[in-house]
Amino acid sequence: MDRQTVGSAHRGRLRVEVRQDGESAVVTPVGELDHHTADLLREPLETCLGQGTSRLVVDCSRLEFCDSTGLNVLLGARLKAEAAGGGVHLAGMLPVVARVFEITGAEAVFTVHPTLEDALAD
Template sequence: MTDPGDAGGAGSATGPSRQLGRLTGRLTVEGRVRVVALSGELDFDSAPLLRSLFQEALDIDGARVVLDASRLTFCDSTGLNALVVARRAATERGSVVSVAAPTPAMARVLAMSGVDTVIAVHPTRAEAVEQAREVG
């Protein structure tokens, strides 16, 4: 794992893939930017995986967490709630959460629920990571 104070992201560490139900997740650490990449379906059964990954991503105050949603095929209200709760926990620690590259279906869910008004949504992972570095 890289030095938590390294905001430049010169090195990176990738944790193992984890799976719960029809959701696979992986945490990548690049300095103060943590990328939580999800693949599959985020629902009642799999939301604990998102919560676990976010808890790990927020292991230091001021961490910048990007949720890579480019391979997320489904998200129900439980998944949205887990995302909003993670954002609240991040804010309390001086951290920031954003969403990167949502599929059209996921972007629609974020917009219809209003979550995109409280969590920044970026069209690409690269843009989200770059913005997170600039904020930090």
């Protein structure tokens, strides 16, 4: 763990790292987000929201795969974050992951940034 990482979880194909950056929680899923690994992302997102951080930045630059279950985790977090006055920002999506958001139309309900730096500066 690097100095700024405040937590992480790992189960097989997915690891999730969480750190604070100012008013934002930066959540970085690494690997494959699917039916079997979705709770590894859901739990830290809900923990951040439960602790009062309503601006979540999901760094997708190391997310190699996302299925509909993973998409639903992010959509659920978005609803909860917006209800708390914040939002979910997605950053650095690889083309294979971005395609899922394009096909489903989910990209229209998220704030999507080309890089993590852009998301944090917004």
